[in-house]
Amino acid sequence: MIAWANRWQIPLYLAGMLVGGAIGLAVPGSGAGLDALVTPALIVLLFATFLAAPFAELGRAFRDLRFLAAVLVLNFVFVPVLVFGLSRFVTHNQALLVGVLLVLLSPCIDYVVVFTRLAGGSASRLLAVSPVLMLAQLALLPVFLSVMAGPGVVGSIDMAPFVGAFLLFIVLPVGLAALTQWLGRRVRAARAVERTMDASMVPLLALTLAVIVGAQIDVVRTHVAELLVIAPLYVAFLVVAPVLGILVARMFRQDVAAVRATVLSGSTRNSLVVLPLALALPEPMALASAAVVTQTLVELVGMIALVRVVPRLVVSRGENAGLGALPSPRTRRRRYADPQ
Incomplete structure (x- = not known):
């Protein structure tokens, strides 16, 4: 069953999204219940993802200044220029403008690691630089918003959810994964947890996608007329951002695994973290x-496509261009070693 799930992972992810959307639309009140499951589902998924990364490699990954520089330049120089251009199409609606800017200016720090792993990218390096990405967002998001939407917007946004999200989605699952790996060298039960979580990656991601889509689909249905204007902007972002990621990664002469990680970092946004910021805005917004x-919904579909496309765009000599099934645990650990 594990081999079957790995082989059919992409159809399973799409099926999870469709099932979640159907439940969210067909069952009155299900959105609130599913929304309460989003955070624990993400924590479990990220715990499983981080558990597959050898933490001994994280120190070396963080010292990879070339990768850190590429990710920062992409997310806080190139992407803001792209976002500024795209956002000019919604300047007539201040609320839409702020929503578009909030989400597209914030690089993802949580499930991007999952998709990077699926695309054969250097998830360990991306995990290592997550604290820097978070701090950079906290510092630069008010500046970008002031420039692109006006200084009055910044005063109405509470940045506290960023700190809470970092603790929940990075510190907690990373700490649990590191503890489990340490116990795994000493306790049989911990090794069993590692094997179980590794085997559960595909169904966990499918379940998480179902929960997220089910929790949020009713909001989109309610405002579908207004939101049809911005959906093409998000699609355009998912088309252009990977190209920018490849260009920046090549500028910094990165290896294949790092290029893939850079591309996914520039393409995936921090929607689940900035959503509380948007919800805290005053009623006119x-x-x-x-x-x-x-x-979020556009990106989830786009990420499922990108985990197939990115390995075909960024291919090392002798590597199969297709993603195929998930690699074995031993293969994944070799990938996380990030050979230079």
Whole structure:
């Protein structure tokens, strides 16, 4: 069954999204219940992802200044220029403008690691630089918003959810994964947990996608007329951002695994973290949260496509161009070693 799930992972992810969307639309009140499951589902998924990464490699990954520089330049120089251009199409609606800017200016720090792993990228390096990405967002997001939407917007946004999200989605699962790996060298039960979580990656991601889509689909349905304007902007972002990622990664002469990680970092946004920021905006800005939710749904479909496309765009000599099934645990650990 594990081999079957690995082989059919992409159809399973799409099926999870369709089932979640159907439940969210067909069952009244299900959105609130599913929304309560989003955070624990993400924590478990990220715990399983981080558990597959040898933590001994994280120190060396963090010292890879070339990769760190590439990710920072991509996310805070090139991507903001792209976002500024795209956002000019919604300047007529302040709420939509703020929602688009909030989500597209914030690089993802959580499930991007999952998709990077699926695409054969250097998830360990991306995990190592996550704290830097978070701090950079906290510092630069108010600046970008002031420039692109006006200085009055910044005063209405509470940045505290960024700190809470970092603790929940990075510190907690990373700490649990590191503890489990340490116990795995001493306790049989911990090794069994490692094997079980590794085997559960595909169903966990399918379940998480179902929960996220089910929790948010009703918001999109309610505001579908207004949101049809911005959906093409999100699609355009997912088309252009990977190209920028490849260009920046090549500028910094990165290896294949690092290029893939850079591309996914520039293409995946921090929607689940910025959503609380959008929800905290005053009533006239209520549509901003729907704009963030719409980006989440577009991005999830886009990421499922990118984990197939990126390995074909960024291929090392002698490597199969197709993604195929997930690699074995031993193969994954070799990938996380990030050979230079």
